[in-house]
Amino acid sequence: xxxxxxxxxxxxxxxxxxxxxxxxxxxxxxxxxxxxxxxxxxxxxxxxxxxxxxxxxxxxxxxxxxxxxxxxxxxxxxxxxxxxxxxxxxxxxxxxx
Amino acid sequence: xxxxxxxxxxxxxxxxxxxxxxxxxxxxxxxxxxxxxxxxxxxxxxxxxxxxxxxxxxxxxxxxxxxxxxxxxxxxxxxxxxxxxxxxxxxxxxxxxxxxxxxxxxxxxxxxxxxxxxxxxxxxxxxxxxxxxxxxxxxxxxxxxxxxxxxxxxxxxxxxxxxxxxxxxxxxxxxxxxxxxxxxxxxxxxxxxxxxxxxxxxxxxxxxxxxxxxxxxxxxxxxxxxxxxxxxxxxxxxxxxxxxxxxxxxxxxxxxxxxxxxxxxxxxxxxxxxxxxxxxxxxxxxxxxxxxxxxxxxxxxxxxxxxxxxxxxxxxxxxxxxxxxxxxxxxxxxxxxxxxxxxxxxxxxxxxxxxx
Numbered sequence: 063x064x065x066x067x068x069x070x071x072x073x074x075x076x077x078x079x080x081x082x083x084x085x086x087x088x089x090x091x092x093x094x095x096x097x098x099x100x101x102x103x104x105x106x107x108x109x110x111x112x113x114x115x116x117x118x119x120x121x122x123x124x125x126x127x128x129x130x131x132x133x134x135x136x137x138x139x140x141x142x143x144x145x146x147x148x149x150x151x152x153x154x155x156x157x158x159x
Numbered sequence: 160x161x162x163x164x165x166x167x168x169x170x171x172x173x174x175x176x177x178x179x180x181x182x183x184x185x186x187x188x189x190x191x192x193x194x195x196x197x198x199x200x201x202x203x204x205x206x207x208x209x210x211x212x213x214x215x216x217x218x219x220x221x222x223x224x225x226x227x228x229x230x231x232x233x234x235x236x237x238x239x240x241x242x243x244x245x246x247x248x249x250x251x252x253x254x255x256x257x258x259x260x261x262x263x264x265x266x267x268x269x270x271x272x273x274x275x276x277x278x279x280x281x282x283x284x285x286x287x288x289x290x291x292x293x294x295x296x297x298x299x300x301x302x303x304x305x306x307x308x309x310x311x312x313x314x315x316x317x318x319x320x321x322x323x324x325x326x327x328x329x330x331x332x333x334x335x336x337x338x339x340x341x342x343x344x345x346x347x348x349x350x351x352x353x354x355x356x357x358x359x360x361x362x363x364x365x366x367x368x369x370x371x372x373x374x375x376x377x378x379x380x381x382x383x384x385x386x387x388x389x390x391x392x393x394x395x396x397x398x399x400x401x402x403x404x405x406x407x408x409x410x411x412x413x414x415x416x417x418x419x420x421x422x423x424x425x426x427x428x429x430x431x432x433x434x435x436x437x438x439x440x441x442x443x444x445x446x447x448x449x450x451x452x453x454x455x456x457x458x459x460x461x462x463x464x465x466x467x468x469x470x471x472x473x474x475x476x477x478x479x480x481x482x483x484x485x486x487x488x489x490x491x492x493x494x495x496x497x498x499x500x501x502x503x504x505x506x507x508x509x510x511x512x513x514x515x
Contacts, residue, residue, distance in 0.1 A: 077218060108218045111246035112239040119217040149217040 064141040068098050070105075073149040078104040086145075091124060092135035094145055109147060119150040162514040163470040164228065165478055166209065167486055168197035171504035173211060175229035177514075182476050182490035185499050188229055195221075196249070199465055199508045203255045203262075210278070212250035212264075220249045222264075224278060238264050238272035238281040245270075251306040251322075252465070257315040265305030269296055269325050273334065284334040292326065292339055295349070295356035299323035299378070306464060309365035309373065319373060319388055321360035324348065327375075327388050340388030345379040362406045362464045369413035376406040376464075381418055383443050394443030399430055405467035409475050409492070414442040417469075417477065417493065419462045427461045434458045436467075436479065436493050452496035453487060460485070465508035472513045480506025 068084045075082065080102045088094035099106040111117050115133045122129040123146040129137050139145065165176035165185070172195060175188040195213040202209045209229055214220040223232040238247055245268055252265040260277040270288045272281040287293075296303055304322050311317035316333040319340065327340040344358040359378035365387075366372040373384045375391070380401040382391040395401050400420040404427075409415035418437050422430035429435065435450040460483035470476035475492040484503035487496045 073217070077215075107221070107237070111219065112241075113243045113246050115246065117217065117219055 066094050066139055066141060066143050066145060068094065068145045068147060071146070071148045074105075074108060074147060078102070078108055080105060088139060090135060091122065091129055091131075091137045091139055091145065094139050095122075095135060121148045121150045122146065123148070161470075161472040161476070161490075163472060163476050164202065164512050164514055165468075165470075165488075166200040166202065166211075166229070166508070166510045167478075167480060167500065167503070167506060168200045168211075168465070168508035168510075169480075169484065169504040169506050170196050173197045173200055173213075173229075174500070174503070175209075176499070177228075178476075182470075182472070182488070183497070185488075187500070191229065191232070192223070197507060198249055199252050199510075201253060201510045202512045204512065205255055205259065206277075208277075210253045210262075212253055214249040220247055220266075222250060222253070222278060235278040236274065236280045238266055238270075238283070240270070240283060248302070249304075251304045252308055254308040254310045256310050257312050257317075261315055263308050263310055263318070265308050265320065265322065267302045267304035269293075269303045269305055269322055271305055271308070271320060271334065286335055287320070287328060287330075287337050290328065290337055290339075292356055295353060296322075296325045297348070297357060299359055307360060307363040309363065311365075311370075312367060319363075319365055321363045321375070323361070324357050324359035324378070326356065326358045327360060327363065329387055340384075341391075342389065343391035343393075344377060344382065345393075347379050361404045362467075364406065364408045364416075366408055366413040367410055372413045374406055374408055374416040376403050376418055378402065378424060381406075381420075381443075383416070392443070394439070397446040398437055399435075402427070403462075404464035405462050405479070407467045407469045407477065409469065410471050411473065411475075412440070415440050416443065417467065419467060419479070421461065428459055432456050432458045436477070436496075438493055449489075449493040449496075451494060452489075452498075459483075463505070463507050465510075466506050468509040468511045470511035470513045476511060476513070478509045478511050480509045482506070 065085045086097035167174040172190040198212045200211040209225040211223040262274040264272045271284045309319040319329045321327040328337040341355040346354045346358045361376045363375040371387045375382045381395040403420045407417040434453040435448045437446045460481040466480040468478045477489045482505040486500035
């Protein structure tokens with residue numbers, strides 16, 4: 063069984079100890095990411111918000127396609143797929159305390 | 160000679176300072192949480208623990224705790240919304256309560272959380288989030304949040320909280336119920352009939368020695384209350400502008416308060432590039448401008464809402480951080496100031512404590 067590969071960006075692994083590539087299983091992006099955070103719990107807060115949506119400034123690609131459903135993560139995945147989790151370039155801070 | 164510890168939160172990390180020579184010299188930690196926005200860091204006088212509220216635009220919000228005065232840190236439990244709708248963006252303040260293990264956190268989007276187990280777990284105080292007035296809350300330039308929590312240090316059920324732009328709420332039952340405390344405040348961002356619904360609080364401190372006395376810097380003026388916010392008195396006469404963010408009290412004297420008036424909400428900088436701190440010692444009747452050692456021309460920076468702190472010492476130590484990454488200190492209640500750090504990221508918060 064080939065499984066699904068989750069590729070973790072270096073910018074994420076600066077903060078959380080995890081390998082660059084994690085083998086997971088699942089039939090949707092949700093199931094694959096749930097499996098990822100089960101294997102590496104420290105990743106959970108970095109990838110998902112309180113409502114279990116993708117964080118606003120986190121990008122997920124399935125192979126070379128940007129994920130379509132950032133809230134429910136219902137995009138289908140299958141064995142042999144690569145999921146890339148990447149920090150967006152939009153993360154600059156603009157707020158004024 | 161009194162000495163102090165100093166927590167300087169910035170948009171790019173945290174610095175911990177420790178004074179010597181009567182608070183005239185400073186030794187500094189290296190930059191901690193490099194690259195993370197530190198909204199607020201505060202020391203819990205009960206335990207000596209230091210709490211640090213950090214967030215990262217990409218990776219979300221975190222709370223950290225240090226039990227060795229900032230030498231090492233560990234991540235703690237984190238407030239989180241349970242409704243599956245709202246997502247916590249950042250923690251704006253954290254304050255210890257009047258019982259061991261009791262903590263409160265003000266967050267964005269506007270909500271209040273409490274922990275009864277010293278930060279291991281947090282619960283939203285939903286009675287505030289669903290208060291009928293919340294329909295009128297609206298975000299300021301930085302967003303919609305609670306950022307000033309006045310937690311009575313003798314009665315764990317007594318709280319007065321404020322935010323931008325939520326107005327002020329008091330609770331006398333530990334947060335089960337809330338009373339708006341906005342009477343007498345001006346709200347130029349609201350129509351005349353809704354002035355009391357959601358004033359824009361910028362900073363607010365209840366005095367520990369005189370129950371009921373609260374000092375407030377509002378978006379639209381400076382105010383004092385002597386009845387826990389039931390009524391507010393405009394104390395801005397004699398100040399050079401009604402706008403500003405930061406304020407500080409002297410914990411030994413309820414009649415003393417410090418403000419840093421800025422030149423309107425359009426510029427948010429001191430008028431004429433000249434930085435001054437204003438002090439009253441008579442409950443707001445008169446004001447003295449304190450500026451010795453501060454830049455008197457060419458200062459085109461702001462001072463954020465949590466960026467004026469005091470150490471409770473005698474004489475009072477005052478500390479002020481700027482959006483240009485400078486930190487100024489006074490060891491004589493503001494009479495003379497010195498630049499003690501520069502070249503930092505914008506300073507978001509300055510909190511200090513007196514070392515025994």
